[in-house]
Amino acid sequence: MITARETAEKNAPTRAALSFQDVKVTFSTEFGEVQAVKGVSFDVMPGEVVAVVGESGSGKSVTSSTSMGLLPPNGRLTGKVYVNGRDVTRLSGSELRALRGNEISMVFQEPMTALNPVLKVSDQLKEAMEVHGVAFGKDALARGVELLRQVGIPEPEQRINEYPHQFSGGQRQRIVIAMAIACHPSMIVADEPTTALDVTVQADILDLLRRLKTEVHTGIMLITHNMGVVADMADRVVVMFQGEIVESGPVEQILLHPEHEYTRRLLEAMPRLRSEVSEPDVPPQSTAEEDTEPAGQNEVALEAKNLALAYNHRGKSTRVVEGVNFQVRRGEILGLVGESGSGKSTVAKAVLGLLEVEEGELLIRGKNLPTLKSAERKKLRQDIGVVFQDPAASLDPRFPIGDIITEPMVVHKVGTVRERTARAEDLLESVKLPRSVINRYPHELSGGQRQRISIARALSLSPSILIADEPTSALDVSVQARVLEMFAELQEQYDFACLFVTHDLAVVDQLADQLIVMQNGRVVEQGSKDKILRAPAEYYTQRLLAAAPVPHPTQQAERREARRELLISHGVDVM
Structure with a gap:
């Protein structure tokens, strides 16, 4: 016989695993009070995934940190934060330590620092x-x-x-x-858990989180700027902008019928893989042997012939790249894609002269780099620019922006002080930054602005070759879109040959002319971008494409099932 108490418990509304009620967070700084979160309210129910999206500075990570009581000493919190009905804002230090990990856990963006x-x-x-x-x-x-x-x-x-x-x-x-x-725990806060991961690893991690949600009935607060991940994982979406919630609702409503202009901008900014159906037929591109155009305008700037690379450690040589062949002409972008450990960044290091060529040829404007003397190598390096993945790590924080941009000119003794300054100002305009930035320091700029400075520095010597190693992976989606658009304009303006290293297939679809897919140091597939992305011949390429999420819930569900079937058909044990 069912008692009245059991009936009441059964009919009682489900309590939220995590609840924010009019949360406001203010930081005291040397410049005064900064309000980072301005009255945020939403719930995460058991077994539900709520995605919180927005650009850097929108307040999403600060909001999540309040749930764990992790605000820094200069932060002041008002409002209520409940974890399983307990008000986190009223807990003592020992009570918070008991709460963390036991009832609510956090998965941080960078696992090596966690x-x-x-x-x-x-x-x-x-x-x-x-x-x-x-x-x-x-x-x-x-x-x-x-x-x-x-x-x-x-x-x-x-x-x-x-x-x-x-x-x-x-x-x-x-x-x-x-x-x-x-x-x-009944609640997991996942703060950008897949941002630094390869697309296939990202898909595996999302599968794991989805399984935890279903099997353990864990509530998940997913913080991300990737709308494809949102489509793949979320039940509901909360969009934050400048510390406020501008829109929230079911994932289908937010991604397919957004009402706020900011949400629409985020969705429009996300690079997408074009579909096979809508893609027009592309005539096959001519090969190097077939090309009869005069050198100069269509000059081969970079070429690899049977390239093999190895790392030496304590006298032992370990070959990590084998049998790589490619050509990159002036005005052309060659996309180099693959998972971590595939050898794509190793190839980029060799082109920069940071890794010795063990076998084969690496030709920079017709000169074989491994056979050159050190003086010739240094002179040839003037012709190669490089943009690294993390602008904060690649820019010296002690130097003003002008000195950072002109440093390559100083190293190679190019121009007078006045000419270098004028060049830096021209480059700032080229990367769409005001000339006044020249006297500021890296920490005074946003991540997207710092990456623009990195690109300006790479172009300071007017190189004919540019190496871009994951140049947009650390950026917000809207900032990434602006940088990619600017990158394409600069490539057209300066006519450099570009080796673009990335794991984001949608980015190479937007930029690249040719594509090389690498796995375990070898080329799996190469050719025109349209041929490889629209009709991949190799299983590894198919797996990469199947793992790339799209910002459409229905299409993503279909892609996820198609990926599962692809893996099973090749004998992969799918959990």
Whole structure:
């Protein structure tokens, strides 16, 4: 017989796993008070994924940090934050420590900084359980092995005793997720959990989070700027702009019928893979042998012939790239794609002269780089510019912007001080920044502006070759769109040959002319961009394309199922 109390409990509304009620966060700075979050309210229910989207500075990460009581000392919080009905804002330090990991866990963006590099994975997993009294000693170790198996780490009995640096980026993120679920929390806050990962690893991590949501009924607050990830994962979407919620609702409504202008801008800015149906037939591009146009305008700027590269460690040579052949002409962009460890960045290092060529030829404007003397190499390097992935790490924080842009000219003794300054000002205008920026420092600029400075520096010597290594992966989607648009304009203006290294297939679809797909140091497939992205011949390329999410919930669900069928058809064990 069902009692009145059981009936009341059954009919009671489900309590939110996480609830924000009129949350406001203000930071005290040397320039005064800065209001980062301005009255945010929304809930995350058990077994629900709520995606919080917006650009850097929108307040989404600050909002999430309030749920864990992780605001810095200069932050002041008003409003209420509830985790399973408990008001986090009223908890003491010891109560917060008991809450973190036990009822609510966080998965951070960069797994290597979230893991202690001097402790074995076993110690870190055991610590998470022992602190909260879930398991101890051998029981905790056994539970750790099971957690690693649950998140898809191969041979967990052996690998649990390894250190974080012995795992790949995707595996480290799986370990962070294993730590996050070690104490069976009812709520997980995932702050950009896939931003730094390859597209295939990203798909695996999203599959894992989706499985946790279904099997464990965990609520997930997913912070991201990737609308494809939102379409793949979210039940509801909260759009934040300048500390406020500008739009919220079911994922289909927000992605397919956005009402706010800011949401529409985010969706329009996202690079997309064009569909096979809408793509017109593209005539085959001529090969190097067939090309009869005079040199000069269509000059081969960069060429690799049977290129093999190796790393030397303690006298032992390990070959990591084998048999690579390509040509890049002036005015052409060659996209180099593949997962981490595929060898694409290694090829870029060799072109920059940072890695010796073990076998084959690497021709820079017809000159074989490995055979040149050091003086000739230095002179040839004037003809090569480079844009790195992280602008904050590649710009010297002690130098003003003008000195950063003109540094290559100083190194190669090009021009007078006045000529260098004039060149820096012209380049600032080319990358759509005001000339007044010349006396500012990197920390005074946004991430997108810093990447524009990196591009200006790369062009300071008017190179005929530009190496771009993941130049937009660290940027917000709208900033990325502006940088890519500017990049295409600059390429047309300066007519440089470009080797564009990326794992984002939608980006190369937007920019590249030719494409090389690499895996384990070898070329899997190469040819025109349209041929490879629209009709891939190799399974590895098909797998890369299938893993790329699109910002359309229905289409993404179909793509996810198609990817699953592709993996199963090739004998891959799909969890």
